[in-house]
Amino acid sequence: MNRIIKFIILDILKNKIVLIYTLILAVLSWSVFSLEDNSTKGILTLLNVILLTVPLVSVIFSTIYLYNSSEFIELLLSQPVNRVKIWRSLFFGLVISLILSFSIGVGIPLMMYAPSNVGFMMLAVGICITTVFVAIAFFSSIITRDKAKGIGIAIMLWLFFALLFDGIVLFLLFQLADYPIEKMMVGITALNPIDLARILILLHLDVSAMMGYTGAIFKEFFGTSLGIIVAFLVLLLWTVTPYLISLVKFKNKDL
Amino acid sequence: MIEITNLHKHFGKLEVLKGINLSFNKGECIALIGPNGCGKTTLIKSILGMVIPSQGTIKVKGELISKNYQYRQHIGYMPQIGRYPDNMTIGQIIEMIKDIRKENQNLDEELLHHYLLQGMFDKRMRTLSGGTTQKVSATLAFLFNPDILILDEPTAGLDPLASEILKEKIITEKQKGKLILITSHLLSELDDLITHIVFMQDGHLKFHQSVSELKTRTGEERISKAIASVLRGGSHE
Numbered sequence: 001m002n003r004i005i006k007f008i009i010l011d012i013l014k015n016k017i018v019l020i021y022t023l024i025l026a027v028l029s030w031s032v033f034s035l036e037d038n039s040t041k042g043i044l045t046l047l048n049v050i051l052l053t054v055p056l057v058s059v060i061f062s063t064i065y066l067y068n069s070s071e072f073i074e075l076l077l078s079q080p081v082n083r084v085k086i087w088r089s090l091f092f093g094l095v096i097s098l099i100l101s102f103s104i105g106v107g108i109p110l111m112m113y114a115p116s117n118v119g120f121m122m123l124a125v126g127i128c129i130t131t132v133f134v135a136i137a138f139f140s141s142i143i144t145r146d147k148a149k150g151i152g153i154a155i156m157l158w159l160f161f162a163l164l165f166d167g168i169v170l171f172l173l174f175q176l177a178d179y180p181i182e183k184m185m186v187g188i189t190a191l192n193p194i195d196l197a198r199i200l201i202l203l204h205l206d207v208s209a210m211m212g213y214t215g216a217i218f219k220e221f222f223g224t225s226l227g228i229i230v231a232f233l234v235l236l237l238w239t240v241t242p243y244l245i246s247l248v249k250f251k252n253k254d255l
Numbered sequence: 256m257i258e259i260t261n262l263h264k265h266f267g268k269l270e271v272l273k274g275i276n277l278s279f280n281k282g283e284c285i286a287l288i289g290p291n292g293c294g295k296t297t298l299i300k301s302i303l304g305m306v307i308p309s310q311g312t313i314k315v316k317g318e319l320i321s322k323n324y325q326y327r328q329h330i331g332y333m334p335q336i337g338r339y340p341d342n343m344t345i346g347q348i349i350e351m352i353k354d355i356r357k358e359n360q361n362l363d364e365e366l367l368h369h370y371l372l373q374g375m376f377d378k379r380m381r382t383l384s385g386g387t388t389q390k391v392s393a394t395l396a397f398l399f400n401p402d403i404l405i406l407d408e409p410t411a412g413l414d415p416l417a418s419e420i421l422k423e424k425i426i427t428e429k430q431k432g433k434l435i436l437i438t439s440h441l442l443s444e445l446d447d448l449i450t451h452i453v454f455m456q457d458g459h460l461k462f463h464q465s466v467s468e469l470k471t472r473t474g475e476e477r478i479s480k481a482i483a484s485v486l487r488g489g490s491h492e
Contacts, residue, residue, distance in 0.1 A: 003354050011342065071338040075348075077305050079355050080328040254266070254306045 004076070004086065008093030012065070018101050021057050025105025028053075033113040040205060043118055046106070047201050050126055051194050054102065055133045056158050062094045062137030063154040067147045074255055087250045091138060091243060098130045118204045125197045132193045132238045133158070139242035142249045165192045182220075193238045196231045203227055256281055256403060256434045257302060262311035264297055271297045273458040274311070281402075284425070284435040286445050288482070289455035295438045296335060298455070299405055303332055315403070328356065331396035335407040335438075337388045339380040345391055346376030349398070358399055366394045369420045385412045393421055397428070404428060404435045410444060422448065442479035454482065
């Protein structure tokens with residue numbers, strides 16, 4: 001592991017917020033599983049909690065951390081270090097530490113109470129969502145120099161993906177109910193990483209009633225295994241695209 | 256060692272550098288002077304690759320600096336206002352930079368000793384005064400024995416004793432044949448240091464001359480007076 005990533009991870013771990021995040025995730029997971037006697041029900045409840053909190057913490061913590069790293073970046077830039085390497089190290093430093101807290105906080109109770117396919121899928125989905133929202137944080141922190149604006153953009157993006165998007169989809173459904181829009185809906189689902197994550201879990205749980213409209217279409221359209229592969233590929237795209245955009249901007253940024 | 260050709264830089268509509276051509280050689284000690292906002296710091300940051308030029312090229316030791324970063328191992332940079340991660344201690348910063356440069360031999364720790372920084376190794380950067388931060392910056396700039404030293408307002412904020420130590424250090428490094436680039440407003444401080452003067456105004460290069468030439472041309476003994484007389488002459492023309 002390169003030295004800069006090591007410094008960043010140590011710095012983040014020294015920051016108490018990540019420890020508190022781990023603790024909160026752990027408390028949530030333990031309480032969900034001890035309240036529900038049925039592990040499937042437990043997973044569904046946990047799914048909804050995770051899909052709200054993990055993106056929020058990932059995107060906001062990363063955005064603020066990036067703005068606060070401006071001195072660190074400046075210091076490194078006067079040394080013989082490649083810009084791409086600095087940016088990549090920040091990305092992996094944040095992703096690794098946030099994934100670590102997710103795996104400890106959620107992973108351990110999950111493996112104890114639901115050591116099934118669904119449990120592993122949940123872990124994988126949580127890791128993907130963390131990575132995607134760290135990448136989104138990189139995007140929102142590079143498009144403006146103003147810290148308040150950058151954090152605002154990060155919160156707006158979270159709000160959009162976590163809450164507004166479903167509302168818009170429902171609205172479209174009611175408005176266009178008379179048309180055959182099923183295939184289009186599958187495409188629209190791919191526009192929201194949180195929806196994709198939800199579908200990935202639900203495809204495994206076989207609870208069609210809870211899949212929502214887009215989920216049902218997704219299953220019908222892709223079948224289970226192809227659906228999973230496509231969903232993961234789209235999530236990968238959701239990581240790579242914002243990160244690459246931010247990288248290009250960072251390479252040309254004046255400090 | 257450094258060659259700058261037709262360098263332009265604009266931030267949005269604001270043109271900061273308007274076609275700078277300069278070349279600096281080994282063993283020179285250059286004073287970069289000019290009024291506030293004339294583009295000195297932008298020029299320095301362009302050489303360091305922190306600011307990306309809009310147009311023009313910069314070569315350090317014969318190599319183009321765009322798409323290159325290795326050349327920075329030859330440069331020691333002391334910023335005007337050193338900005339460091341708040342939570343790191345002096346010791347951690349120095350260790351980290353050593354680690355990144357992968358150099359542990361052949362370190363020049365003279366300033367570290369003179370400034371008594373070892374005693375403050377566990378102080379966090381946030382708690383340091385402006386002067387102490389400058390001492391850390393100076394130490395880092397000289398630590399790796401770089402061939403090129405770029406010092407942006409080095410003595411601003413340092414107490415007289417510390418700035419005297421720094422000046423002596425600059426003179427010994429100059430005698431070793433290094434290229435030293437200094438920006439400063441305090442012309443009187445530079446008298447016994449520099450060999451060349453670069454004067455900038457509004458993003459243009461006004462003149463680039465050796466000190467002895469300048470003195471004979473103007474008939475003045477002191478650099479500050481010589482420059483003043485050139486500028487006065489310029490405004491009469």
